[in-house]
Amino acid sequence: MNGLSNGLSIYRAPALAWLALSGLTLLSLELGNWFHTASWLPLLVAVIVWAKGALVARSFIESHLAHPFVRRVLAGFIAFAPAALVLTAFFGDTLARWTQL
Amino acid sequence: MVAGELGSEPAEAAGRESASGPERTPQAAAPGRRIPGNKGIWVGISCEFVEFAVMFIIYFVARAHYPEAFQQGAERLSKTAGTVITLLMVSSGFLIACSVVAMRAGRRRASLYWLIAGFVVALGYPVAKLLEVQWNLAQGIDGEAGIFFTVYYYLTFNHLVHACWGILGMGWVLARHAFGGYSAEDYSGLEALASYWHATDIIWLILFPLFYVLA
Numbered sequence: 430m431n432g433l434s435n436g437l438s439i440y441r442a443p444a445l446a447w448l449a450l451s452g453l454t455l456l457s458l459e460l461g462n463w464f465h466t467a468s469w470l471p472l473l474v475a476v477i478v479w480a481k482g483a484l485v486a487r488s489f490i491e492s493h494l495a496h497p498f499v500r501r502v503l504a505g506f507i508a509f510a511p512a513a514l515v516l517t518a519f520f521g522d523t524l525a526r527w528t529q530l
Numbered sequence: 531m532v533a534g535e536l537g538s539e540p541a542e543a544a545g546r547e548s549a550s551g552p553e554r555t556p557q558a559a560a561p562g563r564r565i566p567g568n569k570g571i572w573v574g575i576s577c578e579f580v581e582f583a584v585m586f587i588i589y590f591v592a593r594a595h596y597p598e599a600f601q602q603g604a605e606r607l608s609k610t611a612g613t614v615i616t617l618l619m620v621s622s623g624f625l626i627a628c629s630v631v632a633m634r635a636g637r638r639r640a641s642l643y644w645l646i647a648g649f650v651v652a653l654g655y656p657v658a659k660l661l662e663v664q665w666n667l668a669q670g671i672d673g674e675a676g677i678f679f680t681v682y683y684y685l686t687f688n689h690l691v692h693a694c695w696g697i698l699g700m701g702w703v704l705a706r707h708a709f710g711g712y713s714a715e716d717y718s719g720l721e722a723l724a725s726y727w728h729a730t731d732i733i734w735l736i737l738f739p740l741f742y743v744l745a
Contacts, residue, residue, distance in 0.1 A: 439631050447624035454616045454738070458609060461743035474739045481735045489627040489728045494564050499572055503732075506579040510586050510736040517590045524594040 446488030453481050471518035475511035482507035567722025575729045578692060582733050585685050589740060596677050603678025604744055606671060611662035612742035615655055616734065619693075622652040623731040626700075626724045636714040642707050645720070649700045652727070656697070659690050682741050689733055696727045 457477045464470045486492040486503040493500075517524055565572060593600045625648035632641035666672070673683045703723040706712065712720050 436637075439635050440628050443624050443627040443631060446627075447620060450620045450624075450735075451617060454613065454620065457739055457743050458613060461739075471744060474743055478736055478739055482732045485623065485728050485732050485735065489623055489731075490566050490725055491564075492566075494562060496563050496565050499566065502572070502576055502579060506583065507732060509583055510740070513586060513590045514740070517594050521594040521597055524591065528591045528594065 442488055446484050449484055450481055453477055453484075468518075471514050475514045478514070479507060479511040567725040568718050571722035571725055575726060578729060578733070582685075582688075582736075585688060586736070589681050589685060592677055592681050599676055599678045600744070603676060603682070604741060606669065607682070607742055608662055608665055609742050611658060611665065612738055614658050615662075616738045618651055618654045618658060619731045619734045622648045622655075623728050624648075625651060626727055630717065630721050630724050633712060633714060633717045633720055638710075638713065641712070641717075641720070642704075645700070645704055645707055648727075649697070649704055652693070652697050652700060655693055656690065659686070685737060686741070689730070689737060692730050692733070696723070696730050699723050699726060 457474060460470070460473060460477075464473070482503075486507060490499075490503065492503050495503075625644050629641045629644035629648060632638075632644055671679055673680055700723060703720055706719060
């Protein structure tokens with residue numbers, strides 16, 4: 430019995446991450462339904478996207494143990510889309526003006 | 531099946547570790563400097579991230595120019611399909627992460643079973659995508675249905691292509707694993723595949739709210 434629990438304990442971190450990722454996915458869907466007219470919804474969605482990406486990087490890829498290059502590539506990519514989402518939501522007109530052909 | 535192995539293999543794994551020492555395992559060396567998998571896969575993952583970063587720029591520029599089209603477009607997509615694909619990606623990533631953890635602990639057979647499970651779940655993604663596209667076309671949502679749907683097909687098909695490469699890689703790693711190609715001392719090929727799949731998972735986790743949540 431002790432061996433069984435010791436054996437299963439190695440899967441605890443990925444299992445908790447999987448539960449959190451599934452929960453955040455369902456939560457973001459519900460939040461989208463409840464607050465679809467709220468101006469701050471993109472901010473909340475951006476935070477959830479960042480949290481999910483960071484969770485995969487840390488719990489599945491073990492980025493905290495990885496080479497600094499790998500850590501930076503992951504951190505940069507995971508932060509990029511949420512940051513762009515917030516900028517587009519609050520400064521969309523400016524971005525549209527800058528990217529006018 | 532996993533539990534059945536728990537009684538015997540951990541002891542073998544522990545014996546291996548005490549006999550050889552953790553420094554013999556390249557994957558366990560130098561915390562804070564590890565390359566998950568190998569350098570080659572991180573060149574590929576970096577290129578994949580750059581490619582999708584460019585596509586995200588296209589998405590956000592289009593969204594800034596046509597905010598109404600992006601709000602209305604998301605309401606017409608199947609949230610069920612998006613959620614199913616997300617859960618398939620996350621679950622296959624979890625199963626493959628367990629395969630790596632099991633191999634690291636010296637449980638080769640358990641690692642193989644986790645990988646088979648991850649492969650089967652990952653195969654659900656192209657199937658779900660096919661059903662989603664059929665549903666879309668039945669609703670009149672094709673690539674010319676508007677700017678939102680053009681960007682949606684462009685990004686999600688690109689992601690599907692990357693996921694199919696990952697599934698093909700999974701098949702190759704699975705075949706090598708089944709013939710004893712990996713061990714607790716050397717599983718860099720398995721971990722490289724896992725890293726690629728997790729990176730592809732991260733990209734989907736960004737795509738999902740952009741197309742299915744932000745209505």
